Amino acid sequence: MLRDEIERVLLRVQKPAQYIGGEMGSIQKDKSEIDLRFAFCFPDTYEVGMSHLGMKILYGLLNTRENFWCERCFAPWTDMEAEMRQNHIPLYALESLDPLTDFDILGFTLQYELSFTNILNMLDLAGIPVLAKDRHDLKNLVVAGGPCACNPEPLAPFIDLFLLGEGEELNMEVCDLYLACKQAGESKQQFLQKACRIQGVYVPSFYQVHYHQDGTVKEVEPLNGAPEVVSKRIVKDLDRAYFPDTFVVPFTDIVHDRAMTEVLRGCIRGCRFCQAGFIYRPFREKSPEVIDRQAKCLCDSTGYDEVSLTSLSTSDLSTIEPLLEKLLSWSERDHVSLSLPSLRVDNFSEELVEKISSVRKSSLTFAPEAGTQRLRNVINKNVSQQEIDHTCRVAFEGGYTNIKLYFMIGLPTETEEDVCGIVDTAQGVVNLYYQNPDRPKGRSVSVSVSAACFVPKPFTPFQFEPQATMDELREKQQLMRQHLRTKKVRISSHDAKTSFIEGVFARGDRRLGQALLLAWQRGCKMDGWSEYFDFDKWVQAIADCGLDPAFYANRRRPYDEVLPWDHLYFGVDKAFLIRENKKAHADTATPHCRLQCSGCGANKLLGGPCFGTAENC
């Protein structure tokens, strides 16, 4: 235990409470009774990582096993890292305050491409070799899962095995196998050999990538009898899946400091830019009774005064209205407010506004994503101008005066008209406000437009598309500002450089691992934080590896190209993605899954149709 060493430096750093554990809900166990120690590592700060629901689920689940102990570990902020390095304090986990080297398995979650360097930095801070080939023992096995594991190739040199898809069953199976191998005294290699037979386990060292002369992938050759295609795992029945009855409640303020209940997984919408909308398929719902019970239980056990119903699109929950009835039957009495992120513009009813706004009225967020109907058809964001107008009217009548609108620029086929359409849409919302005769007197309306730079991602219909270049993105940003005529609309844009590096790694191949290593060795870390993002270092590191970032970011891939992630299967067939890509270029939308099945293939993971009867399929 490193407690004394940690305490010696703790008062010299910001927010020391995040580095010492002891929060309500954190799990203590007697080390002498533990057979397997798992460090759940989040490659970003405590405030970001502690907001993450997946970590809470897997933390709780692993700890249901008496002989397993799962602990939490986050990337220390740079002030704490400096103290740790100077005082020779290795990276430790928060429950036992033991160094990570004491752990059997280190599990990283991959939420964002620009947190990859933090993984290397955390391993290094723990005194563990960053390259998988330099770690010879079974102990300190480094595994990784999460959304970015759908193209894990740039991380292949560093990670022993990837966990694809949902972790509830998979993590337990891998831990059980690990324990059996550990107790039998087997080697890391022997363990990996067995692990690669578990569905969802991808051992990158068992795959040899061959390239064409032009740098594209020729073939991915499985070795050691590893499966040719690794399929992700899902949990079929969400009602019966594990869900924690309590959370670790932090002392310090974190990004999302509230109870969270997951209401559904997957998404019926099929927005073509959205990776989550495809890689989390098929669509599965929890029943309202289960959601209600879990939400109540969490609020009681944590003392949180806010519970959020999370999912990719909460208003698509078929039982949303009865669920809200149930929740409101106790939430107001218990002084708990409900928050529903990810509401969609098109099915936002007056009743719903009334229900959620009974507690607190502040700002409302919508994501039309594109500024014209044509482009919304291209990206399959099936929201019409009338629906946007309707929603805003309902919101204004409900007393809201702040509206946030999310858009993207750099979408495939985008023209100047589409970019100006973003500003026009925002202006339209302002005009609507002043058409409302009941608007609060003397209160102005404020519309914030957030314009992100589109980054094409694997397993989406846009995985073949070139990302807009940095110059193009900057021109579009400028065009928006020139077109803006009102002070009631505020535009904020994302940094094109950050999006470019994100784009490179999102669709990168295994060769980029070298660039990642080099960039980290030259000081890149916390790249998701603008104050630490060093674009020039990244470009130099990629160039020094003989690679061209535009090859990854700005190149159109032909449909028949072998993509670096084609040997991984996330439920959606490549043929479906190609069909959707062609429809995008024909400005044609695809109806959502409840209206009509478009045959993405994800129902194969369920072993039956996604909705009720097979007629839909």
Added chain:
Amino acid sequence: MEPLKTVRLWFEKTGRAKYISHLDLVRCVTRALKRSGLPVWYTQGFNPHIYLTFALPLSLGQESCCEIMQFRLVEEVEMQEVARRLDVALPEELRVRTAYDASEGRDFTKIAAARYQLRLQGDKKPLALASALQKFVEQSAIITSKKTKKGIKEVDIRPMLLDAEVRAEKEACAATLRCAAGTQKNLNPALLLDAFCTQTGCQLSVQRIFRDQLYDTEGALFR
């Protein structure tokens, strides 16, 4: 619902809990009150919240066995039961000592002083450190700069140091300080130690600052 009575609750803040800032403590106690299921009173305004007050916010890094908070109840609950239920709901190193009806005690504004136990190490041996500190506190004035809302101000903190007993122990220098405390005059022992370092050039490593007594305007123990 109307508040029925105000609870005065004494608690300890020790060990790792010393890293919880005051703002974070407020949030932490609010959640503990919710978990406890006690019938606490909420403010009735636009944004209802648990009405919670603290007597003397403790600085980050300091420990105490005499922290006081107050909140209101809307139903009758035995005070022992209040103490027990909140104790169960609080993190390990925040411990409830006692609870009673606030009307039985004096107003927070009657708090006048607090006692602190200090344990210090530094670049000097305990004996030398103790004698330097002794000499320092015996001065007739200790002028130091203090950050206020209006900017940095020169103040004499010596009048706020009511009593000091310094002794050398085997591995550290120990001191018991009685400092003015409360809304009118308040001396944080950390400020005194900062002044000591600046003026004497000593390097200090503060092992512990522990608040263990509160006194009222008459010099009696505050209750």
